[in-house]
Amino acid sequence: MAITIRDVAAAAGVSTATVSRALRGLPNVDEATRDRVKAIAAELDYVISPSASRLASGRTGSIAVITPYISRWFFSEVISGVESILQQAGLDMLLINVGDYQNGHARIPPTPRLKRRVDGILIIALPPQDPDLEPILRLDMPKSMIGGVTGGIDCIAIDDFHAARSATELLVENGHRRIGLLAGGPAEARFVAETQRERGFRSVVTAHGLDEDPMLEAFGRFTIDGGERAMLALLNQPEPPTAVFAMSDEMAFGALQAIRSRGLEPGVDISVIGIDNHPMSGYLSLSTVAQPVAQLGVIAAEHLLAQMFTTSDSPYSPGSVTVETTLIERGSTGPLRDRL
Amino acid sequence: MAITIRDVAAAAGVSTATVSRALRGLPNVDEATRDRVKAIAAELDYVISPSASRLASGRTGSIAVITPYISRWFFSEVISGVESILQQAGLDMLLINVGDYQNGHARIPPTPRLKRRVDGILIIALPPQDPDLEPILRLDMPKSMIGGVTGGIDCIAIDDFHAARSATELLVENGHRRIGLLAGGPAEARFVAETQRERGFRSVVTAHGLDEDPMLEAFGRFTIDGGERAMLALLNQPEPPTAVFAMSDEMAFGALQAIRSRGLEPGVDISVIGIDNHPMSGYLSLSTVAQPVAQLGVIAAEHLLAQMFTTSDSPYSPGSVTVETTLIERGSTGPLRDRL
């Protein structure tokens, strides 16, 4: 029923091999012939059958994008960046949601299955200790990752350690010495970014001899609600922090809310800083360390393409990329008040 | 190199046909045989080649999800809902971003190309007047749509007319008679939802004989920034509105910001209401009409599946679905003050 390469070949008076070569821009085709074939293909509304092409060539023309969330801001933003590049390269994007790690719903497709369906894998911020992840990293296939893993794979990320440091330093510069930490979750199930951000935070605490107190840490699951609850917990302590570093802006949003709900004023009574520069942050006057989220996706996708289209004469040199961040000071941070 | 159906067949001592039938759960296979085949397939780590299967069967096992945005809240939320169902049904999701309609970057793939790659199409909120859309709607293929189009296709949406009415009515009940409208864009390039929401708004204005003034309408492009600018424009008028209905919560967020930047208090000096119940709305105390966004995606995906797996004895009865909304009253709306 549908037009096949044979129809085009017949109409153009050439073999199917020539049509295939002409349409795909391969060399060794007379330009006149190529033009004719292209014209006829267009006229017949010929569309190559991806299934047949994939079967014959062994290439799938698609990329798996594995992500723990689809609709959360950071992830959708990254996905958007990835998509723009893949679309441009003519590759299909297979979005695979592996579910909420916090709830243990991980379901990364088994390696062989994945290998059959895609030419490359792009992983967004999975915790490195995930058992399903290892076989995938072992897979001999182009892949890149956003958000950091130790070795064996290209990784695109910000310098989380440094970002956390600058955020915390800002609080210190403002005179704060009792600083709370809003982390995502406990150390067992953390993304690489979390671990690094905590390290950055701790390094500043240690360097300046600030208060160290396990009660100054709370978990917000990277959600607004979680951030609010975590902040309330910190505020309920006998000696609450005078400033808080949140590992994400969304948790910081919740923290701002919690602070206000106690009749306190962010940036005056308690300082708050996050990481992200979420679109809402400006409106909520949240100080933060801005990272170019969509850009992370763009770069990771470009890395993947580089790996895929590597030839012997233009060898691909792997490498991780660290993307710059920018400290943005807004109203949510301010000098330590003499008394709370 | 990879294990094929022939390897399994050989190992099980049956024909490839039987393996194919056994593994896919088709009838007319002895249960003992089926179990044996399954066991051997598992043992060999056999994974069916999607390309070959697709080529032979003509089914692609994937669904195109066409959307104008990936990272905007509403869309990513819908996509997330869609994904959960497709994943459950074992279908691949091909995410196609057709770009920013506002800037005329539409690039819906040509119909024949689409038909070759997917078994079904799910469209998220494209403006019906898009010229690329019509051939797709004409396509003889399972499809469903979120956000409304006139006829010829299953459409999952809220009752936008009604939602806008209830939002506006709330303002009227609070005594407001000069109500502004924050729309997305001018009437030429609107989503169906926009048109319906404007109609709902107008119907209330007319019913209660409220102020009608073209100066009371501004465009916010459904973004926070846009909402802020639009609200500022309204505030700059000689006779600003005392209340505003925004077609989306995100525009309303911008409006709140604009109001505060003028030293006014939302809900006291000027009332604002949106549509969505965005996760931030509660924190910003924004009154709104809540719609179950992810649920829209779920339902649309289920409709698509119903169409795809329709058999002669269980005919699929098409139909659009209207999802319920809930008016949520928060602090951003309040009674009209005697004087501004």
Added chain:
DNA sequence: TCTGGAAATGTATACGCTTGCAGTCACATT
């Protein structure tokens, strides 16, 4: 005019699976 080699083109097979059709076999029916 002849020849060598590159460029252009064609031939034919493989890719791995699905499925219509035909064949086999056990068992119930005459």
Added chain:
DNA sequence: AATGTGACTGCAAGCGTATACATTTCCAGA
């Protein structure tokens, strides 16, 4: 005992393209 009935199973023909490999064409150079 002959026949019919289903359930199972196998055979083999595709599905539409890519690509080694073979063949032809075209020219420059001798």
